[in-house]
Amino acid sequence: MRLFDKRIISHFDHILVFLVLPLIFLSHHLINETNEILAQKQLIYFSISAILFIFVFFLPIRNNLRIIPFFYWIGIILLLAVEFVGVTKLGATRWLPIPFVNATLQPSELIKPIFLLMIGYLVYQNPPPKGGYKLKEFIHISFYILLPFVLIAKEPDLGTALVLLLVGYGTLFVVGVRWKIWATIFIVIALASPLIYTYLIKDYQKKRITDFISDEPSYHVQQSIIAIGSGGLFGKDQEDATQTQLKFLPIATSDFIFAYYVERYGFIGALGLILIYLLLITHLLSMNYSSKDDYLVRAFASGLGLLIFFNMSINILMVLGFAPVVGLPLPIFSYGGSSFITFIVIMAILENLLAFRYKDLYNYERKL
Numbered sequence: 001m002r003l004f005d006k007r008i009i010s011h012f013d014h015i016l017v018f019l020v021l022p023l024i025f026l027s028h029h030l031i032n033e034t035n036e037i038l039a040q041k042q043l044i045y046f047s048i049s050a051i052l053f054i055f056v057f058f059l060p061i062r063n064n065l066r067i068i069p070f071f072y073w074i075g076i077i078l079l080l081a082v083e084f085v086g087v088t089k090l091g092a093t094r095w096l097p098i099p100f101v102n103a104t105l106q107p108s109e110l111i112k113p114i115f116l117l118m119i120g121y122l123v124y125q126n127p128p129p130k131g132g133y134k135l136k137e138f139i140h141i142s143f144y145i146l147l148p149f150v151l152i153a154k155e156p157d158l159g160t161a162l163v164l165l166l167v168g169y170g171t172l173f174v175v176g177v178r179w180k181i182w183a184t185i186f187i188v189i190a191l192a193s194p195l196i197y198t199y200l201i202k203d204y205q206k207k208r209i210t211d212f213i214s215d216e217p218s219y220h221v222q223q224s225i226i227a228i229g230s231g232g233l234f235g236k237d238q239e240d241a242t243q244t245q246l247k248f249l250p251i252a253t254s255d256f257i258f259a260y261y262v263e264r265y266g267f268i269g270a271l272g273l274i275l276i277y278l279l280l281i282t283h284l285l286s287m288n289y290s291s292k293d294d295y296l297v298r299a300f301a302s303g304l305g306l307l308i309f310f311n312m313s314i315n316i317l318m319v320l321g322f323a324p325v326v327g328l329p330l331p332i333f334s335y336g337g338s339s340f341i342t343f344i345v346i347m348a349i350l351e352n353l354l355a356f357r358y359k360d361l362y363n364y365e366r367k368l
Helices: 003-011 014-034 038-056 061-087 107-126 135-151 158-175 177-201 203-213 219-230 257-285 295-319 339-353
Strands: 088-089 092-097
Touching: 003 339, 014 038, 014 135, 014 257, 014 339, 038 339, 061 092, 061 135, 092 107, 092 158, 107 135, 107 158, 107 295, 107 339, 135 158, 158 295, 219 257, 219 295, 295 339
Parallel strands: none
Antiparallel strands: 088 092
16 A cells, blocks of 8 residues: 555544534435425535545645645636626625626635635745734735735625635734734724714615624524424424424525524534534634644634634524624534535645645655
8 A cells, every 4th residue: 555545644624524414414414304406406415525635635735835826816707797797686785797607706704715725825934923913914914814805895894804804814823923013903993983884884784783783683693593492392393394494484494494493403403513513613723733844724714613603603603693694504404505515625725735735645656
């Protein structure tokens, strides 16, 4: 057996796969109960994701790190193209038409793996000194964080834009930045908040905030809270989950799938699902210690962990009525091809960086 085979298997992160598979199986089970047609489409997304995982896993990423900025700027160009030739749906311009095919592409999803790779590449090229990055390095990396944030927020897709912003700066926080910089940022944001709300937030976004802080939640949230409350401690049988089966709960397979899950499996089931997510996030963030000298893995794994954390937290808080309603799916759980495939591709990149941590492993002709 070839040496590279043994080392690849030994470096492959099996725990990551073990934690993701229950989310996939549970998601398909719930969606199949609600809509068999969507469940069949989801199987297609699973198949595409599996093929892409294998393809991305064997790419020689570490041997071609210098190409990462090129793909980053391709992603930025696609985001800019949305402004000029984008397709508008439900009042938002977030998609690009694919020529000769009756389909669209969402650059804000496509840029997520590129964004994480770019942050990892920048940190890898210039690791933080003892005590963390100083202002010059912080501003340099901030440019690559703020550029996609501004373009995505302008679509408008403030939810996705804010998540990427938090992921970018959260990664820098984990990797290391001097505390004085963070203190200054928090003070500036606190002082500028009234101006941001008055002049930068759109009317429909202000309405979401107003609905959130008002005593009367929106219809979506009301039905979500009823579904969650009716689940009790251990949940209901499928035929008794009336909030979902009678279509009272809107978007039960996507944005509000957590409410349907709790209606079916109750408080205990909700704790179990959240525990899986927390174990997954903790495992990803722990790579800062297990891969202490590999800043590419540290930054990329931290970014993925934070991306899952913020998407999960905002989605669950949203369906509970503790956060404004935004179009953020529950990662790897909500129905949807773009989001699911994006997360699987990001995980394939991470597995690649872990398994092929030594560049010579890409030489498939190397033998014992």
